[in-house]
Amino acid sequence: MSPDDDSVPGGADRLVGAVADGEDLAVEAALRPRDLSEFIGQGRVREQLDLVLAAARARGGTADHVLLSGSPGLGKTTLSMIIAAEMAAPIRITSGPAIQHAGDLASILSSLTEGEVLFLDEIHRMSRPAEEMLYMAMEDFRVDVVVGKGPGATAIPLELPPFTLVGATTRAGLLPPPLRDRFGFTGHMEFYEPAELERVVHRSAGLLSVEVSAEGAAEIASRSRGTPRIANRLLRRVRDYAQVRADGVVNREVAARALEVYEVDARGLDRLDRAVLRALLDLFGGGPVGLSTLAVAVGEERETVEEVAEPFLVREGLLARTPRGRVATPAAWRHLDRTPPAPAAGGQGGLFGT
Structure with missing residues (x-):
């Protein structure tokens, strides 16, 4: 289960959630x-993948199998479509x-055409029988294909x-080694830097016919949690605010008021x-x-706190997971403008709950 997976309560309906909703998919x-x-960011993965695809085109063959890992919203699906486009192949x-069954996978594999790209999202959640069939196919x-049952099966x-x-996964560690080893290229998608997200915002604003200043793009990028999908979602909400309550231009002040x-x-x-x-x-x-x-x-549910809120708080250095429980860092006290309490006598804090 990924940090922003649809199956996590509260994971799909947050403005800063990385899971794509219906509107996101359309946009x-x-x-x-x-x-x-045209792909912005992920420079190392992009360069390596370019070499893999160029070599495959030069040989006149199909590209090696590709595994892309990383958090939701970083561009794994987009890269899969680019791979198909670069190889001039259907996807x-x-x-x-x-x-959920080996027969489901056999049906898909048997209908593929030569050179076709098969994109398998959340590959770590495939059933074990299908996974074992995939080994030989790759x-x-x-x-x-097994026909019949029992001793008479053929x-x-x-x-x-x-x-x-x-293959795309948010939990690469859950993939069994035999499956990972069959991928010729593995790329890990990193969170984006603010400067890269600013480029994403400017590009998307141009395609959406939104006038955005450099300062406005920087404000949106700084609140996008390192994720292009979130940046695009925030841009759309800021655009709505600018159209209704401002002059339609997204600058720093408008972006800040909208996101407030x-x-x-x-x-x-x-x-x-x-x-x-x-x-x-x-x-x-x-x-x-x-x-x-x-x-x-x-x-909230325990799973919502653990898998929806905590990953970003930990990554931002605002919360720490320890053997004794969750602990706020000095950065968390500063962010909420609170004053930390004086250390308890002997330096021992209590543990609240389990």
């Missing part, structure tokens, strides 16, 4: 770059959760045309993030406090 189709030269898109371009070998599998309305602060924290920090600071003196107790204090 991303229009904003998505078509080739590697088939599916996901791990949609493949390595030998062949699958064994395995019929089915030859497959050469294809390129592009949507409860996204200067560091990219939203209501849930700040609720977790306030509870940790105001109710438990900065911790340590158990996760369940903290979740009850903010009125």
